[in-house]
Amino acid sequence: MLAAADVRPGARLCCALSGGVDSIVLLHALAELRPRFGYRLGAAHVHHGLSSNADAWADFCAGRCAALEVEFALFHVTVPRDDPEGTEAAARRVRHAALAGLACDWLVFGHHINDQAETVLFRLLRGTGLRGAGAMRDIEPAVGGASGRLRPLLGVGRGEILAWARARGLAWVEDESNADSRYARNALRLSVLPVIEAGFPAAVPALARAAAHFREAGDLLDELAALDEAACGGRRLERGALLALSDARLANLLRWQARRLGVAAPSRARLHEALRQLRTADARHPLYLALGEAACAVYRGRVWLERAAAGAAEPQDWHGELVLPWAGGVVRFEAAEGRGIARVALEHAAAVRLVGRRPGLRLRLHARRPERSFRKLCQEAGVPAWMRDRLPVLEIDGTVAWIGGIGVAAAFACTPGEAGIEPVW
Numbered sequence: 510m511l512a513a514a515d516v517r518p519g520a521r522l523c524c525a526l527s528g529g530v531d532s533i534v535l536l537h538a539l540a541e542l543r544p545r546f547g548y549r550l551g552a553a554h555v556h557h558g559l560s561s562n563a564d565a566w567a568d569f570c571a572g573r574c575a576a577l578e579v580e581f582a583l584f585h586v587t588v589p590r591d592d593p594e595g596t597e598a599a600a601r602r603v604r605h606a607a608l609a610g611l612a613c614d615w616l617v618f619g620h621h622i623n624d625q626a627e628t629v630l631f632r633l634l635r636g637t638g639l640r641g642a643g644a645m646r647d648i649e650p651a652v653g654g655a656s657g658r659l660r661p662l663l664g665v666g667r668g669e670i671l672a673w674a675r676a677r678g679l680a681w682v683e684d685e686s687n688a689d690s691r692y693a694r695n696a697l698r699l700s701v702l703p704v705i706e707a708g709f710p711a712a713v714p715a716l717a718r719a720a721a722h723f724r725e726a727g728d729l730l731d732e733l734a735a736l737d738e739a740a741c742g743g744r745r746l747e748r749g750a751l752l753a754l755s756d757a758r759l760a761n762l763l764r765w766q767a768r769r770l771g772v773a774a775p776s777r778a779r780l781h782e783a784l785r786q787l788r789t790a791d792a793r794h795p796l797y798l799a800l801g802e803a804a805c806a807v808y809r810g811r812v813w814l815e816r817a818a819a820g821a822a823e824p825q826d827w828h829g830e831l832v833l834p835w836a837g838g839v840v841r842f843e844a845a846e847g848r849g850i851a852r853v854a855l856e857h858a859a860a861v862r863l864v865g866r867r868p869g870l871r872l873r874l875h876a877r878r879p880e881r882s883f884r885k886l887c888q889e890a891g892v893p894a895w896m897r898d899r900l901p902v903l904e905i906d907g908t909v910a911w912i913g914g915i916g917v918a919a920a921f922a923c924t925p926g927e928a929g930i931e932p933v934w
């Protein structure tokens with residue numbers, strides 16, 4: 510498996526070490542294989558501070574690593590007690606975040622086949638999709654700046670791991686919370702799976718096999734999404750070509766794009782509502798559809814996903830539209846009289862653009878007062894610092910005419926009784 514992952518001499522491996530039997534066996538096996546593969550081996554323990562035994566576990570892990578001449582790293586984390594997903598899930602989240610900060614080529618975990626079966630069952634019981642049902646992979650190559658992940662014991666049973674540890678006289682720690690059946694995952698392992706196994710003795714390998722089938726199907730859907738994206742003209746999808754796809758293909762494509770953006774997949778309900786709006790909305794109207802962590806923008810015949818509440822949005826030309834999508838919201842251009850930007854200035858302009866804030870941005874709000882810096886204007890208007898990068902700026906032939914949340918430049922402002930357009934963000 511290490512060979513399949515192409516672990517090279519000199520590669521930095523870091524064993525995620527809880528001190529439990531699985532990761533202790535993993536640590537010893539990796540230490541034994543070290544001369545054969547020539548990798549550098551480290552280990553990291555995350556101290557959650559949840560158990561009165563947590564210090565002892567950390568000491569135990571440090572001691573095992575010293576004995577095996579493995580470099581040891583200890584992370585102290587704080588687990589929020591009132592997390593809506595529960596303490597167990599919160600601990601997992603902060604643990605993974607801490608481990609993700611390690612500088613190594615491969616993070617190596619002690620998950621085994623029983624963990625895999627539990628994961629599949631657990632997720633199916635919560636209505637997971639195909640990707641979730643595919644559970645864990647034994648090799649996850651590095652993406653971006655993150656380390657790759659290896660799970661060399663994923664095909665090995667819990668019993669075999671225990672037998673290996675006992676045969677070598679290894680010591681390990683027992684996390685008492687693993688026996689706490691108030692945690693849903695533990696209840697599945699301790700109460701539900703034994704009953705299933707009584708009726709279906711091969712349930713664990715069968716569930717792991719099912720996960721492999723799901724992963725294969727998921728990979729095919731990813732290939733289909735890549736083909737569909739290319740056929741729709743790339744990341745900014747052509748609306749017409751996109752709408753020619755079936756709902757299932759369209760949803761598959763948007764889910765795939767969301768994953769590539771690095772945001773959580775939109776819920777089924779949200780996605781289907783977005784599809785409905787995409788199909789029924791007037792093609793000329795810009796749309797901005799919330800999809801959880803992502804948002805789907807429709808503008809000038811193109812459809813694209815972006816991070817919701819993204820920083821600055823992409824510049825866009827204005828040609829008289831009533832609405833333009835902007836950084837998680839929209840800018841509306843409302844007809845007004847004696848307010849907003851003088852219509853005549855907009856009508857005579859060669860180029861009107863909505864852009865993000867740029868360095869050195871200044872604006873004169875009142876004809877008889879001096880120009881002010883963007884920072885000063887924001888302070889006066891009470892715009893919070895986190896929102897400033899997202900403010901839309903309207904330029905008329907390269908000159909700032911309006912800043913969202915701040916106002917219209919004196920030079921472009923409507924005079925009383927004059928026809929105007931008031932941008933509203």
Ligand SMILES: Nc1ncnc2c1ncn2[C@@H]1O[C@H](COP(=O)(O)OP(=O)(O)OP(=O)(O)O)[C@@H](O)[C@H]1O
Nearest residue numbers: 525526527531532553554555556601617618619620
């Ligand atoms: N406190 C810890 N410090 C470092 N690594 C840990 C710790 N706890 C667990 N691990 C790593 O994660 C593996 C899986 O552990 P466990 O089954 O308890 O986690 P899980 O939360 O159920 O799984 P997952 O991490 O996939 O969500 C362990 O074999 C070990 O490699």
